[in-house]
Amino acid sequence: MSIDGDYFEPALSRAQEHALAWLESVPDRPIGPRRNVADLSADFAGPLQAGPLDPSEVIDELARLVEPGLMAMPSGRFYGWVIGGTLPAALAADCLVSAWDQNSAMRYATPATAAIEETAARWLIDLFGFPADCGVGSTTGATMANFVGLACGREKVLADVGYDLNAHGLTGAPRITVIVGAERHASVDLALRYLALGTPVVVEADEQGRMDARSLDTALQSVGGPVIVCLQAGNLHSGAFDPFEEAISLAHEHGAWVHIDGAFGLWAGISERLGGLAKGMTLADS
Ligand SMILES: Cc1ncc(COP(=O)(O)O)c(C=O)c1O
Structure with a gap:
């Protein structure tokens, strides 16, 4: 099988469905998880597979096992810590970041991520009114x-x-x-x-x-x-x-x-x- 878009499509589509189902549940679901670490570890305790599984099945199983252990942190009803919710463009961009899979260590090798970082730095300096020549790091x-x-x-x-x-x-x-x-x-x-x-x-x-x-x-x-x-x-x-x-x-x-x-x-x-x-x-x- 060649490594092209078709190779990834089924698992990515399943992940998108699970992501949307989770986001749709956030406004009404109970905030706390229903299962603790010991319960979840037991749920995950199957043997390490000897060979590859169908990627879509892996994603479905992951989502099914994880769901009862999730804390509804993106909810406006979560008061546990100072946690920011995400926004549609930021969440979608985060998915793209994983797909792009850049090892952004060097400007010449990964110019797009370097340019994004520099732009974000400039915007932040402007936003906060910091001195124009101050250094910014992520x-x-x-x-x-x-x-x-x-x-x-x-x-x-x-x-x-x-x-x-x-x-x-x-x-x-x-x-x-x-x-x-x-x-x-x-x-x-x-x-x-x-x-x-x-x-x-x-x-x-x-x-x-x-x-x-x-x-x-x-x-x-x-x-x-x-x-x-x-x-x-x-x-x-x-x-x-x-x-x-x-x-x-x-x-x-x-x-x-x-x-x-x-x-x-x-x-x-x-x-x-x-x-x-x-x-x-x-x-x-x-
Ligand atoms: C005032 C303050 N400083 C530092 C931190 C640590 O932040 P992080 O968990 O991103 O390392 C927190 C986290 O809540 C905080 O409220």
Whole structure:
């Protein structure tokens, strides 16, 4: 059998039918899954096949077994975490991405995906009002976005004291102090561990989880050497924003790098109604 459109068509058609059936069920179905991991693992527990199966049957069986274990996250009735629903063009484009199957590591090899990424970067800079020359990278999520922003800060604050991190590595480098609010997201601590930056200095937050700028000031005055301050746009529980203008100005007075965890709150910056919450966000370094 040749590898052409006909080869894929039956399984793809079945997948499309199952996808549409799922999307149609989302408005009314119960939010929670009906079966737990142990139940589902038992459902999947058949032996590994010795040979190929009919692709359409594989898709049908997958959809049948998976359906009772799905959480209706795209529903407006799902309040579990901050999860965005998808849009028709985005979902359809995501299917195309799998079909195109590009290994987008190099511009010359995969120019279309490179151009899409660059365009998205330009649009985001424009949308948020970031400086036109700022760098943009796509990550797998906010944990890795925090990791990348904090990695940039790590390199810069060490360079500021004359230490070349890329040349000499972290062993023997001057100690970096990272200051965070008491209600930062746990992924910040994880990113700091990945970066070998240890446990951060924690400053107080108010009852909404907003960093207290006076406590930040006190912390900044008590630490010496390279400093990174990590702020938050949108507390997971209350939606509160750290006081960016005041905190960033204090941190910059001490030569600190300022990173903002903008996991979902970043988008407030483009809202007429909520934009005030993100005021000063563009003054941060990452
Ligand atoms: C404020 C904040 N930061 C970071 C994260 C981690 O995001 P991700 O799961 O995309 O790594 C979350 C997730 O909810 C979050 O709310």
